[in-house]
Structures are given as structure tokens and as C-alpha cells.
Amino acid sequence: MSIGKDEFDVGDGPALVEFRRKHEEWLSWLWSEEYHALERQIVRMVHSDMAYRVLIEARRCSEDEIPGAALNGLLASFMDQSYVETQVLAVGRLIDKRNDVVSVSRLLKDVHAHCYLLTREIYVAHDGLPYEPQIEAAPTPQNMSVGPSNFGLIPPDSEQGKHLRAWARHEKFDRLSGVSPSERSRSDCIRCRVFKAMEDWLREVDEDGLKKLRNKFIAHAADRSSRGSQGYSGPSSEILDKVAKAHRQIIRVFTAISDLLRFEKVSLSVNPPLGFLNGLDRPYSSVSISDLQGRWNELGREREKWVEGITDDLFKS
Numbered sequence: 001m002s003i004g005k006d007e008f009d010v011g012d013g014p015a016l017v018e019f020r021r022k023h024e025e026w027l028s029w030l031w032s033e034e035y036h037a038l039e040r041q042i043v044r045m046v047h048s049d050m051a052y053r054v055l056i057e058a059r060r061c062s063e064d065e066i067p068g069a070a071l072n073g074l075l076a077s078f079m080d081q082s083y084v085e086t087q088v089l090a091v092g093r094l095i096d097k098r099n100d101v102v103s104v105s106r107l108l109k110d111v112h113a114h115c116y117l118l119t120r121e122i123y124v125a126h127d128g129l130p131y132e133p134q135i136e137a138a139p140t141p142q143n144m145s146v147g148p149s150n151f152g153l154i155p156p157d158s159e160q161g162k163h164l165r166a167w168a169r170h171e172k173f174d175r176l177s178g179v180s181p182s183e184r185s186r187s188d189c190i191r192c193r194v195f196k197a198m199e200d201w202l203r204e205v206d207e208d209g210l211k212k213l214r215n216k217f218i219a220h221a222a223d224r225s226s227r228g229s230q231g232y233s234g235p236s237s238e239i240l241d242k243v244a245k246a247h248r249q250i251i252r253v254f255t256a257i258s259d260l261l262r263f264e265k266v267s268l269s270v271n272p273p274l275g276f277l278n279g280l281d282r283p284y285s286s287v288s289i290s291d292l293q294g295r296w297n298e299l300g301r302e303r304e305k306w307v308e309g310i311t312d313d314l315f316k317s
Contacts, residue, residue, distance in 0.1 A: 008125055008126065008128055009131040010131070016122055016126060018117055019122050022110075027262070029107050036102040038103075038107065041090070041094060046247060046251075047272065068283070069285070084218070084234065087243050088243075089214065091214075092211070095206055095250070097109065104254055104257075107257060108202065108253060108257060111195075118190050120185065120188040124166050129169070130166050133166035135164060169263055178191050198252075198253045198257070202250070202253055205246045205249050210242050210246055213230075
């Protein structure tokens with residue numbers, strides 16, 4: 001389809017076509033129904049982290065004198081091991097730099113590589129908004145209070161609403177480009193320092209120790225010569241702090257890129273449905289310990305049979 005000034009107030013038609021193609025791809029990585037969409041990856045990661053921190057709080061505050069599943073050693077070790085492994089792998093996926101994955105690092109790298117497409121005129125007018133907004137009066141804090149997509153009671157798709165949205169995009173691009181309103185040009189570009197700041201945030205995650213933990217203990221079982229003196233024995237306050245820092249930096253980059261590509265403020269909701277904690281103050285199960293022990297023994301016998309007659313089987317092959 002031919003795109004030109006008849007539909008969009010953009011002088012560089014080929015760049016507009018390429019931007020719209022890339023923009024659609026970037027948004028699909030950020031927000032979509034796909035399992036690996038970044039918003040979904042991050043929400044799963046954060047929910048898992050918050051759930052663990054709530055559950056270990058229940059364990060920490062439980063009293064030895066009052067029977068409760070929170071103090072059970074089997075449950076505690078399972079939760080601890082699962083938490084570290086899922087979190088380290090989740091962080092690793094999101095900062096993976098390869099070109100065949102959906103990650104925050106890959107998205108940032110791709111947007112940076114195509115930043116020449118994000119000129120002021122494309123940023124403002126790529127979807128039909130006027131490049132030169134005409135407004136009767138400058139927007140005020142009152143009609144700006146709900147964000148650039150809906151100024152007060154003004155319908156965003158009305159003529160006045162479109163001009164106000166274009167005005168807001170110019171204001172935002174002034175900050176991104178470092179260009180004053182009096183010096184605006186259609187060819188203005190986003191400053192490199194904007195991308196460098198986000199790259200630095202992700203570099204902090206990459207260099208904070210979780211990468212080595214992932215490569216030497218979680219994703220791979222490194223031998224002694226490879227892992228050196230580094231050890232791992234399960235969750236610790238240090239690992240919890242590193243995970244929290246990694247989450248913070250990843251979410252900051254995700255939010256900044258989302259804000260940049262959706263041209264409006266975005267929010268990441270990590271709140272599950274109401275009542276999700278109901279029942280945690282009750283016994284874990286009504287099944288008797290003897291029945292559970294029987295199930296454990298059954299599973300053990302099943303696994304013991306896996307190796308019965310293995311030597312004979314080798315000679316038969």
C-alpha cells in the first residue's frame with residue numbers, strides 16, 4: 001500500500017512504511033496474547049517472586065508450637081529450589097541478546113538499530129495525527145491530567161483531540177531529542193544517550209552475579225574447573241536482593257520502551273484477583289500422613305524398577 005502525505009503528514013514515505021512495519025513487530029513483542037510477549041513474561045516472573053516472598057513470610061512468622069504446613073521441610077526445600085531456578089532463568093530469558101528470542105535486550109537492541117526511523121515527523125504523525133497541531137489555547141495541567149491519549153473531556157479522536165495529542169508528542173519528543181520547541185525540525189532524532197541509559201540498566205543486571213549463577217549452576221552443571229570457587233546452596237538474602245534489583249532494572253527498561261513505542265504512559269499490573277491469599281491460614285491438606293507416605297513409597301518403588309535388569313538389557317542390545 002502506498003503511504004504518503006495524502007494520508008499521513010510525513011514527508012519521508014519509505015521511512016514511514018518501514019517504521020510502521022517495525023512498529024507493529026515491536027508492539028507484538030511487548031503486548032500480545034503470545035505466551036512469550038514481554039508483558040506476560042514479566043508479569044509471570046514478578047508474580048512468582050512476590051508469591052515466594054509472601055509464602056516465606058508465612059514460614060518465618062509461623063510458631064513452632066502451632067502445627068502448620070509452612071514449617072514442613074519438604075515443602076520449604078521445594079519452594080526454595082524452585083524459586084531460585086525459575087527466577088534466575090526468567091531473568092536470563094529477558095536479558096538474552098540473541099536474535100531469535102523475545103527479550104527486553106533484543107527489543108532494545110532492535111529499536112536502537114532502527115532509531116533512524118524514529119524522526120520527529122514519524123513519531124508525531126505516523127498514525128494520521130497532524131504534524132503541526134493547531135490548538136486554540138495551550139494545554140493546561142487540568143486538561144493534561146489524564147495523559148496524552150485523553151485530555152479531560154475532549155474525545156481523543158476528535159479534531160481537537162488529535163491536535164492535542166500531536167502537541168503532547170512534540171513536547172515529549174523535545175525531551176527525547178534534546179531540541180527546544182523553537183528549534184524543532186521534522187528530521188530531529190532521539191538522542192543516543194536515551195538508549196545508552198537503558199542499555200546501562202540492563203548491563204547492571206547482566207553483571208550482577210545472576211548470570212554466572214545461571215550458567216554454572218542452574219542452566220548448566222559446570223564442573224569444578226569451570227565454576228572455580230563459586231558455590232551455591234540455595235536462596236539467600238543476597239540472591240533475593242539481586243533478583244529484586246534485576247526485576248527493577250528490567251521493568252524500567254520495559255516501561256521506558258513501551259512508553260516510547262506506544263506514545264503514552266503505560267502501566268504494568270502485577271495484582272492478582274482479590275482473595276488469592278484465602279486459605280493460606282489453614283492446614284495444607286486433609287489427607288493423612290500415612291496416605292502421603294504410601295504415595296511416596298509407591299513413587300520410590302516405581303523409580304527403583306527403572307534400573308532393574310539394566311545390565312542384561314545392555315547385553316541384549
